[in-house]
Amino acid sequence: MKSSVESLEGNKVKVYVEVEESEFDKDIDRAFKAIAREIKLPGFRNGKAPRRVLEARIGVGPAREQALRDSVPLYLARAVREHHVDLVAAPEIEITDGAEEGGVEFDATCEVRPEITVPGYGGLRVELPSPTATDADIEEAMDAERRRHGSLGDVDRPIETGDFVTLDLSATRDGEPLAGLNTEDWSYEVGQGWVADELDEHLVGTSAGDELAFSAVPNGTDEAADLAVSVKAVQELVLPEVDDDWVGENLGEHETVDEWRAALIDQLAEQKLAQARQQYVGEVTNALALLVDIDTPAAMVQNEFQARLKNTLEQFQARGVDIQQFLSATGQDPETFTAAIRDQSEHAVKLDLALRAVATAEQIEVSDEELDAEFAQIGVRFGEKPARVRKAYIDNNGVEDLVMQMRKSKALDWLVHHAEAVDTEGNPIDIDLLLDHDHHDDHDEASEPVSEASAAPPSSTDQASSTDQASSTDQASETDQEDGK
Template identity: 30%
Template structure:
């Protein structure tokens, strides 16, 4: 077999493969054997029909077609390996010549990973927010905890800011009550902004038994994004009482004996959180700076597939769970469909370029993934998915997703390698040491940026894919 590679553009090649007919003999024998098991010829036992009889009865062409379809995947894979290519997606196979007992020639066009040269990235410098915890931050955290331990007492007066009201709601659109527009016994804290726009003004000043009607744009449900006429009826009014900020509250709300100890613990937790956020911000900014230094061509078909995948995920899963369709979502976001498509294309392109660059770094830096690192990553992914580690691991193995997880960990290590080599300063001009606490942040930041569909597309360049293309 002889093969030649023609570069069509930086991300696509055409393979031309010439196969001497003798190399098709194993597939030709397999074709005769398969046809033998499928057909019946009077005078011959099943499976014992001579090849010349099959040629006479069913045509040599049918045998050749079966043999070529059997051989193509293996021949294509050999040509890919000989050309040292990294294909993405399915090849487009075209049989250009088939001379019985002489020669088979075919071409295969396929997208490939572009060749990427990683520049010297040590000169990158990024700025992140300083991980400072002010007294006001601690006050706010303690106040939020205090809010959680607030008690309510029923009062016989008009509702006011901060009160908890129990309300019944009825929403109409075009004068018709919506099937999903009725709710009863809903507890709402006036001023929290957790329900409909306009409800605060409507219920303020109402006593138990009072009603009001107001107009509001619905956020979800069957009429999401449309203006509705909402009637709210107050069933009860309760005043909220906050506990005193003292040692007794600290003992109630935490494991500490004094308010000062509880405040110090809040300060430490806030510091850890800000350090985590700082590490994540550093990862994102370093990645953006690295991508600006590298020219990364993106295969058009891969980009289209990624855009469609992200759009499908948003429309059919995320928005579907909220009871929204794309039109309602775009209205809420104040975007046109063209703007949405352009943003989606930009995000998808960045995701693919990110994966290409980080995968090249994995190769350049010769990074490996240990079993311990893979297990830690699996545990984190299981936790975020709501599954137990055993359930998640089983799903990963059964779905053939282990290589994908290995890739995620490797790319996380690649990004961490770059972050360690560059200069990160905070807004105070101080050099930031990200050695502590940035591992998990780096892993999660990479997971958000990495284009997992690009990994799946690469896996699509399989023998079966070549077979299917040749048959079509």
């Protein structure tokens, strides 16, 4: 087989493939063997009729057509791999010679992943919540603990946000009661936004004994309903006074207010630092993706969208969640739900292109030792020896994809070490604090589109990169073809 590649405009290339007659004849021979299993001929066991007998009976045409269908995608897959053509969509294949006899020539117009540059990636600046606990944070934490130990007391005044009210509630639509929205003696904290936003608006300013009637769209629905509310009692949460005695009696770990405050400072500092660390990688990837100013290839976005949608629906199914019930409970329609996934998909594609660009610009490569270590880690996760993992990737042409994922992860590692982080007030945050933990899992999740994720060694039916396998070229059986030559 001979092949060549010609660059075209618009992130496309044309792959030319020429297969000699002697080589293609072996494909025809395999096609005759397949046909033999489908045809019963007197005097021959199923599948054992020789080619010359079949050719005399049906001619060479059916076998040649079958050979073209089976082998052209495989020849193209070989050419794509040999020339490192980074397919992102199904190619357009045209047989230019050999449809009837002789050797075979064809070309394939292929959309490829664009190679971009990302100006400014070395000076990313991201904003994070401050990893330092403020006095306001400490007071808020202390008040939260006081609320947990508070008690309700009756009040003789109009309702305020934060009060606890006892209600009788009924809701109807077209005169029919709505399930779950008819109850008596319901205790509710005003301001929580339950039932409907309008409930809090109508309750504030009213008093015990008042009757309310209004229309509103209940949460999780899209149609208005008639609500009737009877206010039976109003109470406020009375918070305890904080002193050493109260701390000693109610917070067994501490004996004084000062001890409690000091412990809260340490606890909040740890929590806020963990929050900043968790957000840091995500903010860096967001800032990087914003630097990509090209129109993302529609095929790449569609591949990513389909992979993410499939993954999401499978997660719902695994958890026993009905998608329609989820949409209703979250107030979404299918269009809004899928639009959000498509936006995520476009962001993931931009991030993929940008990380590849950074890896190229910074000359980031993967050493043999690093690749061996990755095979070993994958083997540990899946209970396989590193040699078997390596063989699986080699046999199924997955090494190149794995290496690229590793390069992208290393590129992201470079970025998070070179970015600048500030808090909401513009104060610098020490990057070393943000990186002083095992953040490689954050990198893997942030840098790898769902359509390219490869958690396990690739099998013959599950290549390492579904985006790269978007074409109709099925490489799964290529080894069989080569063995037959």
